[in-house]
Amino acid sequence: MSSKNQAANGKASHNNEREFGGTLGAVCIPIFLPLTVLFLVCVSRSPEAAVLQWPPPLPTIDQLWDPLAALLILSWISLHAVLYLLPFGKVSEGLVLRDGARLKYPINGFHSLCISGVLLILLLMLKAPVGSLYELTLPLAACAIGVSFMLSVFLYFRSFLAPPHALALGGTTGNPLYDFFIGRELNPRIGHFDLKFFCELRPGLIGWVVINLGMLMKEVELQGSPSLAMILVNSFQLLYVADALWNEEAVLTTMDIVHDGFGFMLVFGDLAWVPFTYGLQAAFLVLHPQALSPLGAAAIITLNGIGYYIFRKSNSQKNQFRRNPAHPSVARLETIATATGKRLLVSGWWGLVRHPNYLGDLLMALAWSLPCGFSHLLPYFYLIYFTVLLIHREARDERHCRAKYGLAWETYCRHVPYRILPYIY
Template structure:
C-alpha cells in the first residue's frame, strides 16, 4: 500500500484509535484491582469510579514485565505522528510532485522533535505522566489518538491547502525553530538532572521551601518560570508559519503541544 494512502485513512484510523482508548481504559481500571504489585497513582484512587477510570488507578500497569504506559507514551504516539507526517508528504508528492518546501519544513521540524524525545528517552522517566499520573482514559486517548492525529495537523493541512513558501521565508523560519529547540532541550535537560533531588535542600542554584521541597531557580529556570514551554511555543510557531495565515487550524493544533 502506498504510504500516501494514509491521507484517505486518517479519519477511520483516528476513530479506531479513540475506540481502542475506550476499550483499554476500562480494562486497565478493572485489572488494577487484581494487580499483584499495584502502585496507586496520585489522584486516581478517589473511590469515584468515573473519575478513577479517567485518571487511572494504577501508576504503571503491566502485562508481565511489559509496561503499557511507558510503551504508549512514546511508541504509538510519537512514532505514529512521524509515520502519518510521512504519509502526508508522500500524498503531496503524488498530487503535486515534488514535495513543497513548506511540507518539507514541517516534516523536518517535527521529525527533529520526535527524534529528540527518543534519543533522550530516559528523561521521560522523570516526567509527570510517568511519575505521578495513572494510566487511564486521559493518557490512553492522549497517547493513542491526540498526539499522532492532532500534532501533525500541519502536514495534513498542506495536502489540502498547498502553500508557496519562498526561500527567504524558510530562511527566517528555520532559525526560529532552532532557537526554540535549543531552549526546549537545554531547559528540559536541566530539569531532568534536577528532579531526582527535588526533595533535598541546600544545593546551590535552587530555593528551598519551608515544606522541604526545592524550586529550581538557576540557569534557564532562573530567567522564566517555564522555559521549556517557551521553547515549545517557539517551535510550534515555526511549525505553523509554513501553513500561512489563511486558516486558524494549523496554529490551533500547534498550541496544544505546549498545553
C-alpha cells in the same frame, strides 16, 4: 516526596481535588475529544479547511470503518510491542515509589524509531503506496480511538487487582467515571512490560511521523514533488519526535509517569490525540499547498531552532539536576532548600522563568504552523491547544509544588516571578 507527604497529599486529593472538571469533565472529555479528532481530520481533508464552517463536515459510518485501517493499527502497536521487548539500549531505573521500590525501564525508543525508519525506506523502495495513508486517516483515527477505549476499560478493571501502594494518588476517588478517566493504577504492568511507559512515546509518537510521511507522499502524487512548506513541517516534527526518543530516559521524571494514573486521559492522548492532531499542518498542506520564499523559510527555521535550543537545554539541565545535583554542569547553580530535603533551582534556565521548556515548546509550535500561511485557522490548532494545555499543566504543577514545598515554593516564586514568558506571564 516522602511517604508521609504522599499519604497526606493522597488523602487531600481523594477528598477534595478532582482535576479536569471532576465528574463533569470525566463524562464530557471522553465524548467530545474523540469527536474533535474526527472533526479536525474531516476539516483538514475538505477543500474549505474551515474550522468554523457550518454545517461542519461530518464523517459517515462507511468513512469511519476500513478493515485495512484496523489491521494497520493493530500491526503497528504489535510491532512496537515487540521492539520494546528486544534487548536494545540500556535499562534505567525510575524514581523511588511509595513502597521504596524503583521500577526498571528499557530505554530503546530511539532504536524503535530507527528500525521504523528503515522499514519505511524499504516500503518506499518497494513502491508501497505510503501516500494512501491520506485516504485512510479517518478510519485510522477511528480505530485508534476504539483501541483507546478498549485499553482504558481493561486498565480500569485490572486496577482492582493491584495492591494499594500501586494506585495513583487522586485516582481512587470511588467515582467510577472519574477514576476511569484519570486512571487508578500508577504503573500498570504485564510482567515487565510497562503499559504506560510503552504508550507514552512509542506507537503514537512514532505513528505521528509515519502519518506525516504519508501526507508528504500524497503531495508528491498530486504535485509531482514535495513543497518546501511540507518538507519543513515534516523535518521540524521529526526532530521533535527523535529528540523525545533520544532523551527517552527523561520521561521517567515527568508528571505523567511519576504522578498521574494510567487511564483514558493518557491512553487517548498517547494513541489517538497525538498522532492525529499534532500533524494537522501536514494534512492541511496536501490539498492547500503554500508558497514559501527562501527568506521566509530561513526565518521559520531560525524560530524553530531557537525554540528547540531553549526546550532541550532547559530540559537537560532539569533532568541532570534531578538525577545528580553534584554534576559539574549543575553543581554551581543557585538553589533553595526545601523541607523535603530536595532543592529548587533558581538560576540557569530555571531562574529565567518557572517553565522555560514550555517557552521552547510554544516557539516550536509556532514554527510548525507558519509554513501553512495565514489564510486558515486549522494549522494553528496545535499552537492554540498547546498554549491552553501548557497553561493548565503549569497550574497543576503550581498546586502540586505549593503543597509539596510550602514556604520554599513561595520563596522560589519571589525569585522567579514569571511562569512561561519572561516579563509577560
